[in-house]
Amino acid sequence: MAWGACIAALLLLLLPAAGGGNGGVHCLEEGSRSRGRRALQGRQHLRSRAVAGATVLELRHHTFSSAPSKSREEEADALLSSDAARVASLQRRIETYRLIGSSPDTAAAVSASKAQVPVTSGAKLRTLNYVATVGLGAGEATVIVDTACELTWVQCKPCDSCHDQQDPLFDPSSSPSYSSVPCNSSSCDALQVATGSVSGSSSSSPACSDHQPSCSYTLSYRDGSYSRGVLARDRLSLAGEAIDGFVFGCGTSNQGAPFGGTSGLMGLGRSDLSLVSQTMGQFGGVFSYCLPLKDSGSSGSLVLGDDSSVYKNSTPIVYASMVSGDPLLQGPFYFLNLTGITVGGQEVASSSGFTTASKVIVDSGTVITTLVPSIYDAVREEFVRQLAEYPPAPAFSILDTCFNMTGLREVQVPSVKLVFDGGVEVEVDSGGVLYFVSSDSSQVCLAMAALRSEYETSIIGNYQQKNLRVIFDTAASQVGFAQETCGYI
């Protein structure tokens, strides 16, 4: 693996425990965050190319921060708080969709309460997200890739409120192929269902009014950040592949530090208005990504289309079936049945979690894998047992299983495997098992956290998806995994 990446401050070598399978030595690089931030601010377009049967977009970490550089601990704290806020927001959205089917009134109530989440005061929230560059209208947009989002949106002129972005603002008036989506269109109906603004059966819709003939949208996120504007159509270009009449949100009022530096967001969810659904004709409802191990300076790839010959996977692809059921109730989320977890080859027992399959979502935008308490506790117990030789360290933010590894040159990391329905085993890269809070390794934590209640939904976060090819096949309702050393392929 990438030894060349280790020339900066080498902190600690992580050796996968014997039998780990993906055999690699990983290193952490000090100070990589600040370099990444400069790179993004210095207006850098990410590459893309078309190959037979697929389109490949370069992915990079989005590490923009509007705050002046902080200590490593402060950065980690901001990142994990932001992540916890996303997890809480996802729980509310998952619940809203679940209720849409059962009781429209309750769904509306939940959705209304969502809109009242206060903005976290003054906190410069940021998150570990991935960005890619696409063409829209006559310009380019560098957007955050989000598998839990229903709709692609970009900041639009004239801006009532916009965050800083590296690309010029999208200007509808200078794009001849631009049009707004009328209220009475099916896209507007789909949007209302997607954003939970109405139950799906109601005809009175807040997206339209007499003096507002076009369809307006509001998306609110995690920490109270939001994007508001009108639903529009324009030509989307993905490495020369043009998608005419692509429906997206033209956001004239946008707020939120996590988006800073980007033009907006690419909605890769499973619902009708997502990029995946809208490009069904071109890409067959299949996309995949490979997220690089290092925080910055390295690239991964987003592949649209089902041509698996472009992947650089080193193990065969294994597929887990998405949970079956009413798509309306599942919203944009990719649900799998998690049936087990092994730590260092040892299957963890859980009091209730694995007696029946546990529904989890696979998410590109959540960082830390967050599990229902019964499963998390079982993982933690086994992890602590296997790392008993290291002195414990205090908990940090949402991470409560920490060790003091100061002065150690090497540490054996137990291999962690996620097991899905049908016995599908996915090994987490050894670089995605531990989270280094401090640069002196005095606080090294298990990179997983517990949800507040058994009734919430576990989330597989991107920290545990690094160096994996993760394939979302909406046509065959399955998610594939294979080991891959991620790069721009």
Ligand SMILES: *[C@@H]1O[C@H](CO)[C@@H](O)[C@H](O)[C@H]1NC(C)=O
């Ligand atoms: C939407 O409304 C416009 C203007 O009232 C009308 O011309 C058009 O046919 C309607 N479209 C649909 C799909 O109902």
Ligand SMILES: *[C@@H]1O[C@H](CO)[C@@H](O)[C@H](O)[C@H]1NC(C)=O
């Ligand atoms: C997932 O688990 C549920 C509940 O145990 C079960 O009904 C379903 O068949 C399982 N598999 C899929 C692919 O949905």
Ligand SMILES: *[C@@H]1O[C@H](CO)[C@@H](O)[C@H](O)[C@H]1NC(C)=O
């Ligand atoms: C970690 O261990 C080192 C050496 O054993 C010790 O000096 C240091 O105080 C410990 N740090 C914490 C935060 O426990």
